[in-house]
Amino acid sequence: MKVKKDESDPSSESLKFEKTNKRRGKTYWEVFVEQRKGLLQEAGQWMKDTSSSCSFVAILITAVAFAAAFTVPGGNDNNTGLPILLKKTSFMVFMIADALALFSSITATLMFLAILTTRYAPKDFLRSLPRKMILGLTFLFLSLAFMLVAFGTALMIILSERWKWIYIPITLLAAVPIVLFAIL
Structure with a gap:
């Protein structure tokens, strides 16, 4: 039946x-x-404003991550041009985190630019625009987290010779913004 x-x-x-x-x-x-x-119309304006603000932040992170890759902690060897601390594990963590911050901030910038250049048709608000916004915000958050990791490891590299206990406060302080974001 x-x-x-x-x-x-x-x-x-x-x-x-x-x-x-x-x-x-x-x-x-x-x-x-x-x-x-x-x-x-309100939703389109909100998308434009939010994308503009977030793309500005993502571009700033891109610039900082790019500059940090070439001004490495410990400096470079004058003869070879290679970083002096190249063989330290913490230096490799710094470089990987910096590279991930750079790549994720560039991806976030591209997502926000895609939102800014879209046509804002009613059907775009169903899937396309929310997907781009979520991806852009996700990659922006990841770039901030990787930048915090890079900054924390750079501090550890610089301060670890003098203060062996510095790892714990730096890790806790770097975790505060991430935990705060998760709570909010």
Whole structure:
């Protein structure tokens, strides 16, 4: 025995946005968009403002991470040009974290630029724009976290010879912004 779905029920799975509203001669999607034009304009403006602010932060992180890759802690050997602390594990952690900060901030910048250059059509607000915003914010957060790791390891490299106990406070202080973000 087959159960026939009631198409007048809004919760029915067969109801689609493309069906025509008999009273207005428009599809349900067109009626939905028409009734919410103001919200779409506000949402578009919010997306532009948020993307502009976040792309500015991502570009700053890119610049800092790029500069940090060439002004390494401990300096370079004058004869070979190689970093003096190249064989230390903490130096390799610094370089990897700095590279990851650079790459993730560039990715975040590209995501935010993709949002800024989009057409802001109503259907873009369903999947495309939220996906780009979430990816952009995720990569921005990752770049901040990697930058904190790079900064913490640079401090450890510089201060570890004099104060052996410095690892614990630096790790705790670097974790504060990440924990605070997770709580908020």
